[in-house]
Amino acid sequence: MKIVALAGGVGGAKLAHGLAQILEPGELTTIVNTGDDFEHLGFYICPDLDTVCYTLAGLANPETGWGRSDETWNVMENLEKLGGPSWFRLGDQDMATHLERTRRLRVGEPLSQITKAFCEAWGVKHAVLPMSDSPVRTMVNADDGELAFQEYFVHRRCEPRVKGFRFDGVEGAEPAPGVKEALDLADTVIICPSNPWVSIDPILEILRPPFAQFDGAKSVIAVSPIIGGQTVKGPAAKMYRELGIEPSAFAVANHYRGLLSGFVFDRRDAQLVENIKGLNMRAYVTNTLMECLDDRKQLAMEVLNFIGEVL
Ligand code: FO1
Numbered sequence: 010m011k012i013v014a015l016a017g018g019v020g021g022a023k024l025a026h027g028l029a030q031i032l033e034p035g036e037l038t039t040i041v042n043t044g045d046d047f048e049h050l051g052f053y054i055c056p057d058l059d060t061v062c063y064t065l066a067g068l069a070n071p072e073t074g075w076g077r078s079d080e081t082w083n084v085m086e087n088l089e090k091l092g093g094p095s096w097f098r099l100g101d102q103d104m105a106t107h108l109e110r111t112r113r114l115r116v117g118e119p120l121s122q123i124t125k126a127f128c129e130a131w132g133v134k135h136a137v138l139p140m141s142d143s144p145v146r147t148m149v150n151a152d153d154g155e156l157a158f159q160e161y162f163v164h165r166r167c168e169p170r171v172k173g174f175r176f177d178g179v180e181g182a183e184p185a186p187g188v189k190e191a192l193d194l195a196d197t198v199i200i201c202p203s204n205p206w207v208s209i210d211p212i213l214e215i216l217r218p219p220f221a222q223f224d225g226a227k228s229v230i231a232v233s234p235i236i237g238g239q240t241v242k243g244p245a246a247k248m249y250r251e252l253g254i255e256p257s258a259f260a261v262a263n264h265y266r267g268l269l270s271g272f273v274f275d276r277r278d279a280q281l282v283e284n285i286k287g288l289n290m291r292a293y294v295t296n297t298l299m300e301c302l303d304d305r306k307q308l309a310m311e312v313l314n315f316i317g318e319v320l
Pocket residue numbers: 017018019045055056057059060075076096097098099103159162163
């Protein structure tokens with residue numbers, strides 16, 4: 010079975026990690042959102058790409074989900090003493106990633122190639138691709154004006170009310186090398202439990218125009234990031250509410266309506282099963298909360314079995 014997983018940050022990385030425990034390298038390609046990339050302190054930072062790579066490498070910080078485990082913060086502490094910006098926390102080990110990525114980008118190496126080289130260095134065996142080598146920037150239209158994604162997410166702690174989103178640069182951006190090939194070969198695309206508005210929509214915007222078959226011939230399965238009306242992490246539920254939609258697994262299924270052959274959601278939302286089937290997709294109910302490594306593997310196994318039923 011060949012699988013393409015679409016992922017944003019922490020939730021997506023956890024399921025990709027579960028899939029990587031089961032699938033052979035060569036059977037799994039994870040395509041990652043780069044809409045929340047930004048330049049900060051002179052570094053080119055790719056939070057979701059790093060979260061996915063660190064997680065697959067077993068290097069991710071288990072408390073935050075982002076950044077490195079066993080991290081030290083010497084640079085940040087000294088930066089703060091000098092009055093430098095410290096709202097975006099960069100650990101010492103993590104900083105090496107941004108330093109080297111920025112250096113390579115400056116000498117003309119594309120992001121996809123840099124990611125491949127980093128994955129090799131970290132021992133990540135399954136392919137990880139940025140959605141595009143061209144910069145795409147998620148912009149949050151909030152009640153007090155438009156904000157760059159990290160400004161909204163980290164600096165303003167998701168406090169501004171959202172009115173919509175714009176993916177700056179998406180029109181001119183091509184999928185990264187390897188993305189089209191992976192999709193052509195894939196039996197199934199799994200949309201990981203990431204934020205539909207700001208993690209998955211940017212990837213879909215990049216993929217849709219050149220991949221007509223993506224809207225029909227391939228089976229596409231999504232896993233809900235919303236459990237019992239809430240998100241495990243991040244502002245997806247708050248975003249749904251502010252956009253006038255009741256946050257629920259049904260709202261997520263409805264968001265991807267027309268694209269999905271199957272939808273996986275949590276036991277706590279089992280009462281939504283008939284409504285979800287009414288969206289013309291198969292439904293699978295299980296425990297989707299990934300609290301430990303075994304949960305990741307268990308959910309991945311169940312999603313793969315469900316794909317077997319759907320195909
Ligand atoms: N998220 C935070 O909430 N606060 C931080 O200081 C922070 C630093 C950070 C550094 C590197 C990195 O790769 C990610 C980091 N994140 C931080 C997470 C990240 O900005 C968001 O989780 C994603 O952009 C949303 O998927």
